[in-house]
Amino acid sequence: MEKGFHGRPQGLTADNWDRGPFNRWAFQHVRELVPTVNVARGLGHASALPARHETLATVAFSLDGEEDTVGNWLETSHTDGFLVIEGGAVTAEIYDNHMSPRTPQLVQSVSKSVTSAVAGCLVAEGVLDPEDALTRHLPELASTAYAGATIRHVLDMTSGVVFEEDYTAPQSHCARLDAAAGWKPRRHPEWPGTVFDLVLSLGETECAHGSSFRYRSIETDVLAFAMERASGLPLAELVSRHVWAPMGAESDASFTVDPSGYALADGGFNATLRDLGRFGLMVARRGRAGDRQVVPAAWIEDCLRGDPALFNAESRVVLPQGAYRNQFWVEEAGRQVLLCRGVFGQLIYIDLEADFVAVKLSSWPDFVNPAATRRALAAIRAIRDRAR
Structure with missing residues (x-):
């Protein structure tokens, strides 16, 4: 398999740490690079993950007429870790690039789905209502493009707010988000100094709220700010109390934080491979971990109800019949498969019907490679379907 760096690589800077090839080291060492806040696992026992390992390297799959194997895919796709859970048991657990079972990895936009799980708990408690106007919890947004938008709109990324989700353009909203989040130096004094300041700077709309899906990372942060205001608790504490501890995580997790101490909901979560598998398994079992209902089953069911009519053409390249709902990707409308996805190849594949999870x-x-994502999905589906 492709190897990364044994130690901190020469040439790594505050500007390039999250770019290849430096990300091969940096994603496992985020706490050495930017400020973070802990997400406690609590004092309980870790939930069991029994193992019945199988050899999956020879499982064959095809994509666009080309034959491949799972082993070759793992060797040629910059793998750091790979985990498969079937029927509650681990059938594959593979580490590469110097990763270990105790190593946390930055999971980028998989963080969005973790945030969603907490939102589902707050909705069930009556603390938050998807139909609430954002201004009910964040009155400051009345002077922004989010005026008139609801919690539902940011949950599903269907607000009409202009946000340039361009990861490489130096003046894009994403570049400003990197600086506001504390990931990159703030090169321009007029740029927002915190993530909330960036939200307050968004003043343009491109379409009516609720009319179509556009992937905007900042929507998760708007959701998280509303969750924090409604609950009176910071996001890291909410994740610990509602998800990480009750699901039986084995290790603490963490979020990167901006200069104000805000935990970056849209992409700053760090966790171990096995705990991400536990999160996926909890979702696969409709919010249950063992005998405990962690996330309301109704919330998980609602995540499956994404409307493909709102999906955009760019997203259909990878998920032709897909949708987006509650900060989860729906693989195919009408099927029971949810995806948590992050840039640079982070993926949790959750098949509720098959009781199957792959991380x-x-x-x-x-940042984004549609062909590589389609290949990953084809390989994982072949693993899931191999005994059918």
Whole structure:
């Protein structure tokens, strides 16, 4: 398999740490690079993950007429960790690039789905209502493009707010988000100094709220700010209390934090491979971990109800019949498969009907690679279907 760096690589800077090839080291060492806040696992026992390992390297799959194997895919896709859980048992657990079972990895936008799980708990408690106007909890947004938008709109990324989800353009909203989040130096004094300041700077709309899906990372942060205001608790504490501890995580997790101490909901979560598998298994079992209902089953069911009519053409390249709901990707409308996805190749694949979970942690050289994502999905489906 492709190897990364044994130690901190020469040439790594505050500007390039999250870009290839430096991300091969940096994604496992985020706490050495930017400020973070802990997400406690609590004092309980870790939930059991029994193992019945199988050899999956020879499982074959095809994509666009080309034959491949799972083993070759893992060797050629910048793998850091790969985990498969079937029927509650681990059938594959693979580490590469110097990763270990105790190593936390930055999971990028998989963080969005973790945030969603907490939102589901707050909705069930009556603390938050998806139909609430955002301004009920964040009155400051009345002077922004989010005026008139609801919690539902940011949950599903269907607000009409202009946000340039361009990861490489130096003046894009994403570049400003990197600086506001504390991931990159703030090169321009007029740029927002915190994530909330960036939200307050968004003043343009491109379409009516609720009319279509556009992937905007900042929507998760708007959701998290509303969750914090409604509950009176910071996001890291909410994740610990509602998800990480009750699901039986084995290790503490963490979030990167901006200069104000805000935990970056849209992409700053760090966790171990096995705990990400536990999270996926909890979702696969409709919010249950063992005998405990962690996330309301109704919330998980609602995540499956994404409307493909709102999906955009760019997203259909990877998920032709897909949708987006509650900060989860729906693989195919009408099927019971949810995806948690992050740039640089982070993926949790959750098939509720098959009781199947796969976690792929990667450090791709590219932010986004539709061909590589389609290949990953084809490989994982072949694993799931191999005995059918």
